[in-house]
Amino acid sequence: MNSIVIVGGGIAGLQAAHILQNKGLDFILIEKSMSLGGRVQSEEFQGFILDHGFQVLQTAYPEVQRSLQISKWDLSYFQSGAYVLNEGKFKPFLNPLKSPLLFLKNITAAGATIFDFLKLVWIWLKTQGSISPINSDPETTSELISRYRFSEKFQRNFLRPFFAGIFLDDQLSPPASLFFYYMKQFLEGKAALPKNGIGDIALDIASRIPKEKIRIGVFVTEIKGKTLQLNNGETVLFDQLILATDPKQACELLKINFPPQAHFGSKTFYFSMDKKLETPLPLIHLMPLHSSPLLHFSCLSQVNPALAPEGKHLMSATSLQMDLTDKEVAEELARVLDLSPNDFIFLKSFSIPHSLYKLGCFAEVCQKAEKENIMLAGDYTLFPSLQAALSSGRKAAEKIVASSQTD
Ligand SMILES: Cc1cc2nc3c(=O)[nH]c(=O)nc-3n(C[C@H](O)[C@H](O)[C@H](O)COP(=O)(O)OP(=O)(O)OC[C@H]3O[C@@H](n4cnc5c(N)ncnc54)[C@H](O)[C@@H]3O)c2cc1C
Structure with a gap:
């Protein structure tokens, strides 16, 4: 046999x-x-559920649809879009296909111009039908974003930090084909968190x-x-x-x-909070690249309350700097959210030098x-x-x- x-x-x-x-x-x-x-992997820690690094399940991935029985799972969803830091304040920039009214209400949130929107519509049209994540075109995602001439503000506030978070690479070196592929997943699918963690x-x-x-x-x-x-x-x-x-x-x-240099590392920090954030939507908060040690942060219990014990909130913050300390992260979160570092009670961090290849x-x-x-x-x-x-x-x-x- x-x-x-x-x-x-x-x-x-x-x-x-x-x-x-x-x-x-x-x-x-x-x-x-x-x-x-x-x-x-996920683990329980002091009543919180912590994933080993910030990760989401993209429900539109063809293999997720085919292989996982997600319709039977208890999933919670991020709202499609992000809080972007524009002129010192976090504002929601939302997916017009999923939240058209909120999108219109916050149309200037990310500092995008009408030309940025037209280019996004063009990109969305290009992602219709099946699209291959890899092709022979050597253009990188960074080069593609520059070639499309998105406005400086929109690149800095949304596009570059959003894709740096997906690739765990602040140079956006992955191919432009992957930019289109992920754009399609995010525009059409949902980013989910399972009940007991990833x-x-x-x-x-x-x-x-x-x-x-x-x-x-x-x-x-x-x-x-x-x-x-x-x-x-x-x-x-x-x-x-x-x-x-x-x-x-x-x-x-x-x-x-x-x-x-065939790998990208990341470090995710978890904090407990007693207070709710003043940004109430279940969205990721993006940090402009190179002006903060953080790539992004989220109040995960705003997305999935089961991840934190009753009355507590679970914050996660991710960085590409492997030597960053929890004190530095708490100070940065306090700075951008106008809170005190003492509002963030450190739970645990996960350093993953080989996060992605x-x-x-x-x-x-x-x-x-x-x-x-x-x-x-x-x-x-x-x-x-x-x-x-x-x-x-x-x-x-x-x-x-x-x-x-x-x-
Ligand atoms: C921080 C982080 C964030 C991510 N975010 C996302 C996301 O949001 N969305 C997404 O789609 N993907 C994300 N990913 C990527 C996703 O997690 C990976 O693509 C996926 O888990 C890879 O699975 P794998 O089986 O290919 O490899 P691995 O998970 O690396 O599995 C390899 C296994 O082989 C075992 N092994 C190694 N050597 C031996 C040996 N000699 N003998 C026996 N066993 C061995 C290891 O212990 C391990 O269990 C993220 C990954 C990380 C780390």
Whole structure:
């Protein structure tokens, strides 16, 4: 009998396992840490639910629609748009497709001109129908925003911080194709938070895989031919292998140098607050790039009250500066919200140096895996997102299903 092994229990590995399970194929999934989900994890802390880094579930992602049973979930939604800092005050800039009246009421919030709106309408028209996240055009998102000549104010207040938050890259170096792709997701879909945090996504997929097929707390140290060497001295034989680790581990296991500067880091801080914010809408607050240590912040309990204990509010603030301290964040939040730093009671922070991976850096590891007949799964094989993690897991599993049908 063919033995199938999946290495890595992040979203890609779990998705692959779930599809093999559905097709009645036997397998074993090996996950290094003691919990499943990889970069998608939540934990309880002093009655709050904290995600390991600020993350949202885009409901319009095709794989989310196809694979996750989100209609059965208890989801809370961000309002589509953002609070933008314009002339020292946070003002709501809203998605005209979702909140047309509020959009009109706050039409000048982001400092946009009529030409900015016309360009946005043009972009929206361009995103109609199916759109590919990756194409051969070398233009970056930053170059595209400059080429469209959006007004300086609109770029600074909304466009650049919004996309820096998605890419975790303040240079906006990802391709322009991804700008269009995400624009479509945000204009047409919703940004959701599951009831018990983003980790619910992993738990939901894992609940559809029999426990005896999953091994946690053990990891692969070497791949030799058709044998996996584990850290506890065991060896595992395989006929087919899905390597669903992060790309750094994939490179190490396939003996390839991890490309320099191929990752983006982020640090998310959580605070408890007794007071409600004076900005009452469930929106992310964007900070103009390079004029604040923060990229964005949100009162998450305004979106999903279940994330905080009764009578408390949960604030999250994200930065690209890995050495930022909670004191500095509390001072910055106090400055822009006209509050005292003492209003923010620090809970916990999560530093994630390898939050997202740079596109186009992993051709060598993909080629080596193909040569060795190993299937790779993981967001980095496509583009950094839950959509890509789910889709790559599906593709790897479906290749195995197809080969099992021809055996
Ligand atoms: C801070 C942050 C914010 C994000 N925001 C968003 C967002 O808003 N929307 C969105 O769509 N996406 C977002 N993402 C991206 C999304 O989380 C990832 O695309 C997705 O989780 C990647 O899943 P994966 O399975 O490909 O990789 P990973 O989650 O990295 O999983 C790899 C797994 O392999 C395991 N592993 C590694 N080596 C070994 C080994 N040798 N043996 C066994 N196991 C091993 C690891 O422990 C891990 O569990 C964000 C990510 C971060 C960190």
